Amino acid sequence: MNLTLKIWRQDGPEDRGRMVTYQVEDVSPDMSFLEMLDVLNERLTLAGEEPVAFDHDCREGICGMCGMVINGVAHGEQRATTTCQLHMRHFKDGDTVTIEPWRAAPFPVIKDLVVDRSAFDRIIQAGGFISVPAGSAPDAHSIPVPKNAADAAFDAATCIGCGACVAACPNGSASLFTAAKITHLGLLPQGQPERASRAKAMVEQMDAEGFGGCTNTGECTAVCPKGIPLDAIAQMNADYLKASPTS
Amino acid sequence: MSGILRRAGEWRVGAPIADTKAPAGPIEERWDTRRFEAKLVNPANKRKLNVIVVGTGLAGGSAAATLGELGYNVKSFCYQDSPRRAHSIAAQGGINAAKNYRGDGDSVFRLFYDTVKGGDFRSRESNVYRLAQVSVNIIDQAVAQGVPFAREYGGLLDTRSFGGAQVSRTFYARGQTGQQLLLGAYQALERQVAAGTVEMHTRHEMLELIVSGGRARGVVVRDMVTGEIETHLADAVVLATGGYGNVFYLSTNAKGCNTTAIWRAHRRGAYFGNPCYTQIHPTCIPVSGDYQSKLTLMSESLRNDGRVWVPLRKGDDRPPAQIPEDERDYYLERIYPSFGNLVPRDIASRAAKNVCDEGRGVGPGGLGVYLDFADAIARLGREAVEKKYGNLFEMYERITGENPYEVPMRIYPAVHYTMGGLWVDYDLQSTIPGLFVIGEANFSDHGANRLGASALMQGLADGYFVLPTTIGDYLAGATAFDQVDQDAVDEAVDRVKEKISRLLAVNGTRTADSFHRELGRLMWDHCGMERTEESLRKALERIPELREEFWNNVKVPGDSEGLNQALERAGRVADFFELAELMCVDALHRSESCGGHFRAESQDADGEALRDDDNFAYVAAWEWTPDGPVLHKEELDYEYVKMTQRSYK
Ligand SMILES: Cc1cc2nc3c(=O)[nH]c(=O)nc-3n(C[C@H](O)[C@H](O)[C@H](O)COP(=O)(O)OP(=O)(O)OC[C@H]3O[C@@H](n4cnc5c(N)ncnc54)[C@H](O)[C@@H]3O)c2cc1C
Numbered sequence: 001m002n003l004t005l006k007i008w009r010q011d012g013p014e015d016r017g018r019m020v021t022y023q024v025e026d027v028s029p030d031m032s033f034l035e036m037l038d039v040l041n042e043r044l045t046l047a048g049e050e051p052v053a054f055d056h057d058c059r060e061g062i063c064g065m066c067g068m069v070i071n072g073v074a075h076g077e078q079r080a081t082t083t084c085q086l087h088m089r090h091f092k093d094g095d096t097v098t099i100e101p102w103r104a105a106p107f108p109v110i111k112d113l114v115v116d117r118s119a120f121d122r123i124i125q126a127g128g129f130i131s132v133p134a135g136s137a138p139d140a141h142s143i144p145v146p147k148n149a150a151d152a153a154f155d156a157a158t159c160i161g162c163g164a165c166v167a168a169c170p171n172g173s174a175s176l177f178t179a180a181k182i183t184h185l186g187l188l189p190q191g192q193p194e195r196a197s198r199a200k201a202m203v204e205q206m207d208a209e210g211f212g213g214c215t216n217t218g219e220c221t222a223v224c225p226k227g228i229p230l231d232a233i234a235q236m237n238a239d240y241l242k243a244s245p246t247s
Numbered sequence: 248m249s250g251i252l253r254r255a256g257e258w259r260v261g262a263p264i265a266d267t268k269a270p271a272g273p274i275e276e277r278w279d280t281r282r283f284e285a286k287l288v289n290p291a292n293k294r295k296l297n298v299i300v301v302g303t304g305l306a307g308g309s310a311a312a313t314l315g316e317l318g319y320n321v322k323s324f325c326y327q328d329s330p331r332r333a334h335s336i337a338a339q340g341g342i343n344a345a346k347n348y349r350g351d352g353d354s355v356f357r358l359f360y361d362t363v364k365g366g367d368f369r370s371r372e373s374n375v376y377r378l379a380q381v382s383v384n385i386i387d388q389a390v391a392q393g394v395p396f397a398r399e400y401g402g403l404l405d406t407r408s409f410g411g412a413q414v415s416r417t418f419y420a421r422g423q424t425g426q427q428l429l430l431g432a433y434q435a436l437e438r439q440v441a442a443g444t445v446e447m448h449t450r451h452e453m454l455e456l457i458v459s460g461g462r463a464r465g466v467v468v469r470d471m472v473t474g475e476i477e478t479h480l481a482d483a484v485v486l487a488t489g490g491y492g493n494v495f496y497l498s499t500n501a502k503g504c505n506t507t508a509i510w511r512a513h514r515r516g517a518y519f520g521n522p523c524y525t526q527i528h529p530t531c532i533p534v535s536g537d538y539q540s541k542l543t544l545m546s547e548s549l550r551n552d553g554r555v556w557v558p559l560r561k562g563d564d565r566p567p568a569q570i571p572e573d574e575r576d577y578y579l580e581r582i583y584p585s586f587g588n589l590v591p592r593d594i595a596s597r598a599a600k601n602v603c604d605e606g607r608g609v610g611p612g613g614l615g616v617y618l619d620f621a622d623a624i625a626r627l628g629r630e631a632v633e634k635k636y637g638n639l640f641e642m643y644e645r646i647t648g649e650n651p652y653e654v655p656m657r658i659y660p661a662v663h664y665t666m667g668g669l670w671v672d673y674d675l676q677s678t679i680p681g682l683f684v685i686g687e688a689n690f691s692d693h694g695a696n697r698l699g700a701s702a703l704m705q706g707l708a709d710g711y712f713v714l715p716t717t718i719g720d721y722l723a724g725a726t727a728f729d730q731v732d733q734d735a736v737d738e739a740v741d742r743v744k745e746k747i748s749r750l751l752a753v754n755g756t757r758t759a760d761s762f763h764r765e766l767g768r769l770m771w772d773h774c775g776m777e778r779t780e781e782s783l784r785k786a787l788e789r790i791p792e793l794r795e796e797f798w799n800n801v802k803v804p805g806d807s808e809g810l811n812q813a814l815e816r817a818g819r820v821a822d823f824f825e826l827a828e829l830m831c832v833d834a835l836h837r838s839e840s841c842g843g844h845f846r847a848e849s850q851d852a853d854g855e856a857l858r859d860d861d862n863f864a865y866v867a868a869w870e871w872t873p874d875g876p877v878l879h880k881e882e883l884d885y886e887y888v889k890m891t892q893r894s895y896k
Contacts, residue, residue: 012809030535030648038540038760045758045804045813053810055328057501059541061642062426063332085645110472111810118449121329125441129434130393134313134711135384137391141348144402154395154420157427161331185393 001027001093005040007052008100010109017109019098029089033076034059034066036088053112061085061225064160067167068113069100074164074223082162082225102167106174106210117163119209120177126205127198128181130190149187157184158226165220165228171212176220178206179236180228186239199239256787257875258832264518264868264879268673268717269373274887275355278377281673282716286723293318296722297481299466301453301508303330305425305703306686307487308432309710315439317715319722322479323436323445324468326452326503326815331433334489334501335706338425339546339639341409341417342703344382349406353414355379362701363888365411365591366666366694367842367858369521369866372887373673374692378701381708386418388711392431396420409699410547411591411895417700422546422638428703432710451477452815453508454743456484456515456682459735462728463512463682467739469747471815474808476743478736482725483681483718486512487710490665490687492525494823494830495775496767498662499531499544505819506826509669509688517677518868518879520670520690522826523834526697526843527776528663529595532646532656533615542661543646545618546639547699550588552623552632553656555579555595557616561606567617567655578602586895593696593843593856594895596660600776601854603659610657619655660776664702666693666843667833670868670881674717675709678868683718685709690866695842747807750817755800759817762797766820766827769793774831779847783835787828794824829869832876839863851892860890 002025010017024040031039034056041051056066061082068083070076076086091097099113107115145153159180166174182199185191191198214233221230270280288296296319300311303325311323325333345358358379363370386404390396396418397405409417420427439445450471457465457478465480491506492498513519530545556577558570578598580587590598599616602608609615624632629652633640640651647657668690669677675691677684686706693701773786797820805811840849840856841863849857866881 028536028538031538032540032646035538035540039538042758042760045802046756048804050804051813053812057327057332057503058334058337059502060337060543061645062423063327063334063336063501064329065327065332080641081645085642087645087648089648114810117328121331121437121440121447121449124434125437129438130391131438132388132391132435133316134309134388134435134715137384137387140346140386140390141403143390145398146402147398147400150395150398150402153393154397154427157395157420157430158423160336160426161329184395188393188395190391190393 001029001088001091003027003091004096006096006098009052009112012111013108027088029087031088032059032084033070033086033088034084053114055114056084059084062160064162067102067162067164069102069167071098074102074167075225080225080227102163104166104172104211106172107163107166119211120161120163120174122209123174123178123202123205124181127194127201128185130185131194143189145188153184153187156180156187156228156232159228160226162225164223164225166211168219168223169212170217170219171215173214173220174206174209174211175214175233175236176224176228178202179232182239183232183235186235195239196243199236200243203236203240256784256832256835258836259875259877261870261877261879264881266371266672266881274372274376277373278380285716285720288719288723290318294320296320296725297322298483298485298718299324299479299481300485300487301466302333302487302489302686302688303433303436304333304335304487304489304686305429305432305706306710307485308333308429308436309707310485310487310685310714311445312432312435312439313711313715314718315442315444318444321439321445322448322481324448324451324453326450326471328449330436330447330449331430333429334504335425335429335703337501338703339422339544340548341407341419341424341700342385342428343409343416343698343700344386344418344704345379345416346383346386348404349415351414353416357414358382358416360888361412362692362698363694364893365696365698367696367856367893368694368860368864368885368890369841369883370692370694371883372885377713378692378705378708381712382704384712385704385707389428389431392435394420394427394431407548408551408589410550410589410595411698419548422548422636425703428707432707453488454511454818455739456512457731457736457739458515458679459732460729462680464731465736467743469743472810474811476740478740480731482722482728483683485683485685485714485718486669486688487686488688490668491826492662492665494767494827495662495770496763497534497539497542497771499528499542502541505822507819507822509684510822510826512669512677512679512682514871516679517682518670518870519667519829520866520868521667521833522830522869523774523837523844524666524695524842525662526592526664526666527596527660529592529599529660530618530658531661532643533610533659535611543642544661544663545643545656545658547592549618549636549639552635553588553618553620554622555588555616555618557602557607557609567619576602576607583895590895591696591698596776597845599660615657615659617655618658620651621655624652664697666690666695666697670866674720675714676717676721681721683714685714695844746818746821747814750801750803750814750821751807753799753801753803755802757800757802759801759803759813759820762793762801763820763823766790766793766823770827770830774834777845777847778834780835780838783831786831787835790824790828790831797821797824829876833867833869836878837863837867858892864890
């Protein structure tokens, strides 16, 4: 199939950026979206033009490195799928596809489709862990964890930190990302001692990074490649309130 | 680099090498003895000692976090935008540990035994025993961190079976064990970043090692965002940069996985252990076209319930559902009745290749075999199968457009893991004092074939428990280290800058990727699942030619300032070219078959790998010299496990 691509090009953080149109021919339906961009980049390189910069690594939908807004939707229209796992069989000959970076003030563009997501690491630094130095752990079977708690914790823990939730949110909120970690650790017995302080510190860091507030639009879960449910945010709010003395 | 005058594929034999750090005495006591004998650094001094850790996967992430907890000053580096994205994140199936929670006869000794045997008697007993001992602590540590392992209704941990074992000792978190373990290590690491003990440098690629006064004292890195070349100095350097399977271009590794860090260290004096030992994983999604950029693994855990088969008759191209039971060949169950579908990887891969070579392969080009869940679904119900493997089935469907609940999966072997890596002693120290190597980047514990679920175990054993102890013994002497020699630093920086300018200056007509594909194809055809003297000699002739062409005709767009992904790739490909040659030399010199290294000239009557213990029971540790590689042999002694021909029949 042949496609028209409209891709955001931006030389660097200071550049204003613009959409540029490219044609790609002979796209196979079995290609992944990123392989289609590889083909474009090979061609641009040989023509003496700068290839399109985009982040990617595992290409298996788990590292969270890739992410683009495709036709207005973070990671494209196929649900529960990262950009690297989106395949060209979902497009048809003659389609025009627009490709843009995540857009949110706390995710400044570095170049083309590459953005800086280090704010996520700083949210984890604020409290997204259980304090247990290596070598100090008791036997793993000393604390049984009910299967349903373990399974629910796992569901929240599957977050890959890609940032699609932020890109999709009209407020640029990082609530789903932050709530996923608070929920994962807060559901486990091991996570109880730091539960309140964790929620407070992480929420405050999220605000300090300049992410917007949550108004429950649900756009985040709709694009989340791992389908993290909106309930997580309710859990975060509850834990946060418990941690904050009533004013 | 180019311009090497000697004939490709020649090598010399140098003095033997030995591991001098493993204590003597009963194997169960060696690690305790070493821990007791290792010098300690007093807490006040730790703050003054700087350690660089390159890599934030299971090995590097856990090491940097633990060193930070101990009070060292740590700098951590990775090429991704966050330490959480290291390729360990992609591990699916699980992690082994000798917990014996099932009471099915497991023990430290059995895990040790299985690993030595699975590695086809080409690993060091002391190291493997320690790995099995420490395995139990890893599970404790991970659970305490909140890693949500699968559990049973009683709230206790669930386990499953993996290849090469007859006990159920693999702990797992659905099909995302690597992700959950890595996030545990990542969170511990970020906790140390917040505490100020670890300084994190993301989007920084290590391009050179700084050696001064005979010791590893720092690294040269490129800031991938600004393009700036930086130097970082320290009292010790730890490489945890993962495997080099991407030398084959197509592999299950992430696109960025590379050999640059360890190859540069090799060029500076670190010996390279067993470079030819490559693991080809039997269950990957087959190649679909020339544009293919990577291959996707379907976890080995699927072989617990999936049955592998091909049509009995050559050229039978009926859809699988129309092939009656008695016209199918469940060849693993037929040839290996006691292990069946759960034979080790090297054996399962070669068996798949053999049936495809016989013309009985399925799918495009006949390069595939079926992995069929029909029986499991009939036996357990679709829901139970979905619970266990749901995410893998979805991934398969996304990539192939086929529904594995209805049509059997098609799978084919693909490059997955490299058992080879920088040579290290029992302390995980390389032949350059002060350079430690952990995780997949070293050669240590898996011999000629790694068992499933043992890489996660090794990475975390190295990072949480082994290195933090052994590095102290080295750092206790740091007060006596000389000042870092500025000339050594300048020289390393110059080498990096020179290489970058050379790459940018060629301005030829082929992309780095196109060279990488060609190199990968060459390696797959000539140094892949089956190797012969002839194929290896052919590769050794062709690699230098292709490398020469690369340096004369590669086109790298852009400049050295700012983000330039094409430049990053070209630099990695240049190093893969050099490594590829060493891999072929190693594969050529080892004329026996062992584990994942199958020399067609050395097989028994049934076509199984035939070892030659009289001549090859050693680790091949290669030294880099301008006149070609020099081989140092480390003899392997087996005191506890009797060397036998492996049999899984
Ligand atoms: C798809 C897949 C599934 C797997 N499943 C399993 C499983 O179920 N069980 C199991 O035991 N094993 C499994 N393995 C193997 C296992 O995941 C790896 O061997 C292991 O995770 C490697 O960990 P590591 O810490 O050594 O390296 P990695 O996790 O690869 O980390 C390498 C780190 O080094 C950094 N780095 C690399 N080069 C440079 C450089 N030049 N400069 C700066 N930084 C650099 C990277 O940024 C990264 O942080 C699997 C492997 C794959 C590919």
